[in-house]
Amino acid sequence: GDSVTQMEGPVTLSEEAFLTINCTYTATGYPSLFWYVQYPGEGLQLLLKATKADDKGSNKGFEATYRKETTSFHLEKGSVQVSDSAVYFCALLSGGSNYKLTFGKGTLLTVNP
Amino acid sequence: EPEVTQTPSHQVTQMGQEVILRCVPISNHLYFYWYRQILGQKVEFLVSFYNNEISEKSEIFDDQFSVERPDGSNFTLKIRSTKLEDSAMYFCASGGVSSYYGYTFGSGTRLTVV
Numbered sequence: 001g002d003s004v005t006q007m008e009g010p011v012t013l014s015e016e017a018f019l020t021i022n023c024t025y026t027a028t029g030y031p032s033l034f035w036y037v038q039y040p041g042e043g044l045q046l047l048l049k050a051t052k053a054d055d056k057g058s059n060k061g062f063e064a065t066y067r068k069e070t071t072s073f074h075l076e077k078g079s080v081q082v083s084d085s086a087v088y089f090c091a092l093l094s095g096g097s098n099y100k101l102t103f104g105k106g107t108l109l110t111v112n113p
Numbered sequence: 114e115p116e117v118t119q120t121p122s123h124q125v126t127q128m129g130q131e132v133i134l135r136c137v138p139i140s141n142h143l144y145f146y147w148y149r150q151i152l153g154q155k156v157e158f159l160v161s162f163y164n165n166e167i168s169e170k171s172e173i174f175d176d177q178f179s180v181e182r183p184d185g186s187n188f189t190l191k192i193r194s195t196k197l198e199d200s201a202m203y204f205c206a207s208g209g210v211s212s213y214y215g216y217t218f219g220s221g222t223r224l225t226v227v
Contacts, residue, residue: 034215043220044156044204051214089156093215098169099144099208101216103156 002027006090006104013080013111021075021107023064023090031092033057033066033073034101038087047075047088080111115139119205119219126195126226134190134222138207144216145188146206147180149173156204162188195226 007022025033035047035057048057053068062077073090090104118137126132138145147159160170162180177193188207192199202223208216 032214036218044218046215046217049215091156098161098163099216100146100158100161100169101148101156101206102158105155 002031002092002094002102004090004092004102004104006088007107008105009087010108010110013109015082015111015113016079017111019075019077019080019084019109021088021090021109023073023075023104025071025073025090025092027071027092027094027102029094031094033064034091034093035062035064035073035075036089036091036103038089038106040086044089080109082111082113085109085111115217117205117207117217117219119203119222121222122220123223124225126224128197128226129194132192132195132224134192134203134205134224136188136190136205136207136219137186138188138205139209139217140186142207142209142216144168144208145180145182146208146216147190148204148206148218149201150204150221151198151201159190159203192224195224197226200224200226 003026032051034049036044037047048059050057050066056065064075087106089106091101120135145162150156160174161168179191181189202221204221205219206216
């Protein structure tokens with residue numbers, strides 16, 4: 001079945017540091033890929049997405065590129081801020097009639113001033 | 114921007130009691146979902162609902178769980194006889210015809226079973 005493996009946390013960075021959170025996936029067919037973010041005490045917010053190979057999703061300075069050859073969708077940001085502290089989830093969405101999301105375990109990011 | 118609304122935000126219930134978690138999806142959406150997140154763990158799929166019936170359910174979604182769309186606007190998750198291990202954050206989500214591009218989650222209901 002489908003699965004998502006993402007970098008174990010927690011990740012602690014200083015403000016303005018470079019961020020990478022690795023994500024790889026296993027899926028049949030051609031899934032869509034997503035990064036969701038969960039701020040403390042809040043729900044899941046879509047951060048960015050990519051629906052086909054070589055697509056780059058971007059939002060709020062975060063980027064991720066859909067790499068079919070390496071089955072990866074790593075999240076990057078050039079300069080993190082304290083307000084980026086949250087849990088980040090990589091997810092894939094299978095096609096078919098149900099559009100079920102499969103999530104990774106989440107990576108807690110803490111950014112210190 | 115349209116939102117998925119969940120109520121209540123937090124519910125405490127005694128073991129063995131029935132609970133109903135409520136969701137108001139985005140009005141023109143067609144696909145509806147429940148996911149749950151046990152504290153500190155990953156988000157897990159429970160059930161998808163389309164065209165007034167369950168389209169897929171996970172092995173977590175056993176006979177104690179049921180879903181309904183009673184009036185065309187609400188989407189509910191009922192847990193018949195709660196167990197301690199049902200304590201989790203429950204997220205409702207809805208998606209339109211382009212659900213392949215993702216869908217919108219509510220802010221969740223934190224269920225605590227004591």
